Amino acid sequence: xxxxxxxxxxxxxxxxxxxxxxxSLAHAPxxxxxxxxxxxxxxxxxxxxxxxxxxxxFEFFPPKTDEGDRNxxxxxxxxxxxxxxxxCSMTYGAGGSTRDKTIGMVDRIQREHGLTAMMHLxxxxxxxxxxxxxxxxxxxxxxxxxLALRGDPPGGTGEWIATEGGFQYSSQLVAxxxxxxxxxxxxxxxxxxxxxxxxxxxxxWDFLVGKIQAGADFVITQLFFDNEDFFRFHDYVVKxxxxxxxxxxGMLPILSGKQTKKFTAMCGSRLPAPFVARLDALGxxxxxxxxxxxxxxxxxxxxxxxxxxPGLHFYALNKPHSTSAVVRNLGLAR
Ligand SMILES: Cc1cc2nc3c(=O)[nH]c(=O)nc-3n(C[C@H](O)[C@H](O)[C@H](O)COP(=O)(O)OP(=O)(O)OC[C@H]3O[C@@H](n4cnc5c(N)ncnc54)[C@H](O)[C@@H]3O)c2cc1C
Numbered sequence: 001x002x003x004x005x006x007x008x009x010x011x012x013x014x015x016x017x018x019x020x021x022x023x024s025l026a027h028a029p030x031x032x033x034x035x036x037x038x039x040x041x042x043x044x045x046x047x048x049x050x051x052x053x054x055x056x057x058f059e060f061f062p063p064k065t066d067e068g069d070r071n072x073x074x075x076x077x078x079x080x081x082x083x084x085x086x087x088c089s090m091t092y093g094a095g096g097s098t099r100d101k102t103i104g105m106v107d108r109i110q111r112e113h114g115l116t117a118m119m120h121l122x123x124x125x126x127x128x129x130x131x132x133x134x135x136x137x138x139x140x141x142x143x144x145x146x147l148a149l150r151g152d153p154p155g156g157t158g159e160w161i162a163t164e165g166g167f168q169y170s171s172q173l174v175a176x177x178x179x180x181x182x183x184x185x186x187x188x189x190x191x192x193x194x195x196x197x198x199x200x201x202x203x204x205w206d207f208l209v210g211k212i213q214a215g216a217d218f219v220i221t222q223l224f225f226d227n228e229d230f231f232r233f234h235d236y237v238v239k240x241x242x243x244x245x246x247x248x249x250g251m252l253p254i255l256s257g258k259q260t261k262k263f264t265a266m267c268g269s270r271l272p273a274p275f276v277a278r279l280d281a282l283g284x285x286x287x288x289x290x291x292x293x294x295x296x297x298x299x300x301x302x303x304x305x306x307x308x309x310p311g312l313h314f315y316a317l318n319k320p321h322s323t324s325a326v327v328r329n330l331g332l333a334r
Contacts, residue, residue: 039116040184041145042217044086045246045310055086055248055311056332060318062090062101072105072318077113079320083327084334086311089118089147089186089220095154096125099134107141118186119143122151123173127165131173135180147186147220148173148211156266160196171207171214178215187216189247191224191233195268205233209240218246220313223264225296226272227303234307248311249304253322254279254293256286294322298329305330 048055058080063069080088090106092098102119109117119138121131138146150170153160162168167176170187177183189208193201208219219237224230230249238245254260257279264271271279275296282288301312312332316323327333 038110038142038144039087041087041116041118041186042184042246044116045218048086049310054305054309054332056083056327057248057311057313058085058088058316058323059250059313060088060090060105060316062093062098062105063318068318069105073108073112076316076318076320077109077115079324080316081113081115083324083332085115085327087116087118087145089120089145089313092120092122092149092151094124094152094156096122096151103134103138103141103143106138106143110142116145117143118145118147120147120149121173122149123162123167123170124151124154125163125166127163128167128176129165131166131176132180135177135183139182144182145184145186146177147188148177148216149188169207171211174211174214174216185216186218186220187211189219189221189233189237190268191221191229191249192268192270195266201233202236205236206240208237212237212241212245218248220248221250222267222269223250223252223315224269225264225275225300226270227300227307229270230304231307246310248313249309250313250315251297251301251326252293252315252317253290253297253326255290255317255319255322257282257284257289290322294325294329297322297326301326301330 045055060072060076063072088109090102090109092102106117106119109115121134123131126134135146138144148170150160150167150173167173174185174187177185187208190201190204193204197204197207212219221230221233234247237247252260260279261271261276278292279289282292304312312330314323314326324333
């Protein structure tokens with residue numbers, strides 16, 4: 001699949017229409033050049049730990065339209081920056097389809113908003129040499145934080161086939177980036193096991209241990225709705241690695257019942273029965289679903305913080321309202 005070709009992976013399903021911006025928190029600043037030093041995320045985690053507070057980060061996706069770009073840069077980001085987050089990240093479209101857009105947006109966020117931004121990078125449709133070029137381009141722009149992923153098969157489903165001259169697993173990409181040197185590397189973790197892992201969750205968790213041993217500095221997890229899944233996963237991985245590991249839960253304050261059910265089916269995340277019952281009762285009342293999403297996510301985060309997670313990574317879906325509300329509810333807006 002070429003760089004500009006459209007694709008529909010699970011993450012695109014979650015992102016939906018990037019042009020809508022239903023939030024009242026927004027304000028529109030001019031795009032200003034800000035010169036704040038970019039930090040390595042492992043250093044950010046370290047200083048948060050020393051300060052005795054969790055790191056707060058937000059995930060965005062590259063908008064598909066100019067209007068989406070403006071909403072993200074001029075409304076969503078300023079609204080979320082008011083909370084003083086520690087860093088953010090930008091996804092890499094399924095099939096590597098947003099390569100230039102992703103790197104361009106990460107660059108702009110760092111330059112125009114002075115917020116450390118991490119670039120997601122996948123092995124899809126890329127040789128080792130091409131990945132090396134993307135990483136060199138990132139480094140030239142001061143982008144030193146990379147979330148190293150395998151990516152989903154183009155189209156989001158079907159069998160994964162590695163590109164000739166590329167990598168089969170994300171652990172190889174992690175090792176490659178580590179060998180290049182100078183980058184801070186994140187990797188993906190799946191509290192319920194990865195959907196394509198036929199041998200089960202434990203096998204997937206063992207592969208995560210391999211990714212950490214290959215040189216990943218920290219883990220960000222797939223979304224999940226039952227903290228017990230995270231607790232089991234966390235304790236297993238930390239015990240197997242044999243030293244403390246920075247594992248950051250990925251949190252989704254849900255925005256729509258239908259979209260949540262469709263996306264979680266695609267990525268294999270389980271929805272607890274009482275959660276589904278409440279979603280069914282709320283039906284198409286989107287405003288009520290959003291409020292329930294804020295309440296559920298706040299309770300989930302409170303329990304995770306009590307457990308001692310070193311940070312919270314919010315799937316903000318390029319909309320600030322729900323994520324802002326959860327962060328404020330938790331008293332984490334600085
Ligand atoms: C926080 C987060 C951010 C994401 N961002 C993006 C994004 O920006 N763009 C995008 O396209 N996708 C993204 N994804 C989705 C991710 O790319 C897919 O879920 C992908 O299928 C798995 O990626 P991975 O890096 O975990 O792959 P891997 O670690 O390579 O694992 C892929 C599969 O292979 C198995 N496996 C791993 N190592 C081995 C081994 N040594 N031997 C045998 N089997 C093995 C695993 O169990 C798993 O089933 C993200 C996921 C998360 C959790």
